[in-house]
């Protein structure tokens with residue numbers, strides 16, 4: 001069991017574009033084991049590789065309804081619903097902070113498993129939200145980029161606490 005330290009808002013890697021994965025051997029499996037262990041310990045719904053300091057296009061997402069974990073490599077969004085819904089969204093890189101974010105109600109994504117097998121997954125609701133959130137991480141996009149100026153104002157002190165502890 002390898003639980004990694006989660007990078008917090010302010011860490012540079014969270015703003016970088018991650019690279020495609022071309023290796024489907026032990027290294028990638030280990031990366032996913034670490035992502036899963038770290039997510040399980042932290043108790044979140046999803047975790048992307050840059051959040052544990054690895055700039056590769058990989059994430060894990062927990063499907064609460066079906067109680068299963070998805071391991072996705074090099075994801076692409078093929079389709080998003082025109083209909084959107086707003087919900088409070090958190091991120092393990094922004095501890096204790098929640099922003100209200102509009103996201104498509106359903107999504108179709110394509111990617112590879114950790115052994116390089118092609119998969120397509122249709123998701124709705126919370127899982128769709130989670131997929132879109134994690135895929136954005138791979139392009140350096142964070143929940144704060146969706147937040148209104150009022151919300152950013154509201155969380156200003158907490159955001160400062162997080163970034164100052166990141167820089168230490």
Ligand SMILES: [Zn+2]
Pocket residue numbers: 090091092093133137
């Ligand atoms: Zn996140």
